[in-house]
Amino acid sequence: MDKADTAWLLVSTALVLLMTPALGFFYGGLVRSKNALNTMMMSVASLGFVGVGWALVGYSIAFAPGTDFAGGFSRVLLKGVGLEPQGTVPQLLFMAFQGTFAIITAALISGAIVERMRFGPYLAFLTLWGLVVYAPVAHWVWGGGFLGRLGALDFAGGTVVHINAGAAALVAALVLGPRKDYARQAVLPHHVPFTLLGAGLLWFGWFGFNGGSALAANGPAALAFVNTMFAPAATLVVWTLLDFARTGRATAVGAATAAVVGLVAITPAAGYVSPVSAILLGGVAAFPSYFALLYRARTRLDDSLDVVAAHGLGGSVGALLTGVLAQKAWNGTADGLLFGNPRQLAIQAASVLAVALYSGAATFGLLKLVGAFAPLRATAREEGLGLDVTQHGEEAYARGEGAILVLPEAPTAGLALPEPAAAEGSGL
DSSP: OOHHHHHHHHHHHHHHHHHHHHHHHHHHTTSOGGGHHHHHHHHHHHHHHHHHHIIIIIHHHHHSSBOSSOBOSTTGGGTTOSSSEETTEEHHHHHHHHHHHHHHHHHHGGGGTTTTBOHHHHHHHHHHHIIIIIHHHHHHHHSSOHHHHHTOOOSSOIIIIIIHHHHHHHHHHHHHOOOTTTTTSOOOOSOHHHHHHHHHHHHHHHHHHHHGGGSSSSHHHHHHHHHHHHHHHHHHHHHHHHHHHHHSOOOHHHHHHHHHHHHHHHTTTTTTSOHHHHHHHHHHHHHHHHHHHHHHTTSSOOOTTOHIIIIIIHHHHHHHHHHHHOOHHHHSSOOOGGGTOHHHHHHHHHHHHHHHHHHHHHHHHHHHHHHTTSOOBOOHHHHHHOHIIIIISOOSSOSSTTOOOOOOSSOOTTOSOOOOSOOSTTOO
């Protein structure tokens, strides 16, 4: 084992863990004030429920020896997982680092179903999803499964994390249906500074997400670190210019969304492309997500916080461009299409399709399973009051000292407090 590698992975694990509460701030600022705590709790809960599931069972499914499709159960309850080397770091630390990925991937899905899913069924779905969907897909790519054997390049989670969560978010949004107020009244962000704070903390944590995925303090870690700095910067520039060209204004929520899209897109490519290619990738990635957000707003798909456009589409673009821009001179592994290896692009496309199909189908099954035991949707009355009060018995913002909230008997759409004038989701 190497002390420097171990130290870097310790720091990276903490950085990635920070990303989950950061996601809570990012999402929490985008919803109405009456749902702020519930939205944040949907991320925070993943730290516990998915984290424990990962340690007890998920890690074994992902990384124990098994088939091309799933690991076995030889490491259930962390059997045989101790301080022995996993590469140049302790296996116990490797397990914890990978667990932070499982935690945030499951939490990402919540952005598509905020303000309308009951919290108890959400916890059941979240826990099962981490075991049934995330862990097998991680095995496919990183644990010796068929996509890894095929040669799919996914440095830090373009397919395993973002396409996986994006496909699940699309299905979840369709199964639950739109919020009762969707397309009938403005559904506006209540705290844009929270969203900017969340985006900044996500970017900070992403240095561990991508840089730590080298599993060593080495050249690939440095390359991934630098690419994580400049790819989202390019996305931010292009997104801002698109905003100016379309509306003459640049929104703060749009800037936060752009940074996240760029981070998502560079994730699969972080250790495989040159810094100049990373800037190109980040700039190109802005276009599909930007226009997908505009299109989604005209449909009945209530992907509340645009998880599909930002993570599903952003991850897909990043994975495909990895197959175009990968350069063996930088990564020592494989070239992409531009450097004489068109087969790599085909492999990347196959991995995107396989993960999206499995995640979507399994998510549908899990939601129907959980829904057979308890209603998934909050009632119209609960939506009107807000999920903070009805699901948690708390409010993000006091309505006055000694105020008593009286719950009406009948649902009403007029209970929501006035919201600040800002755009929903991407700010577009």
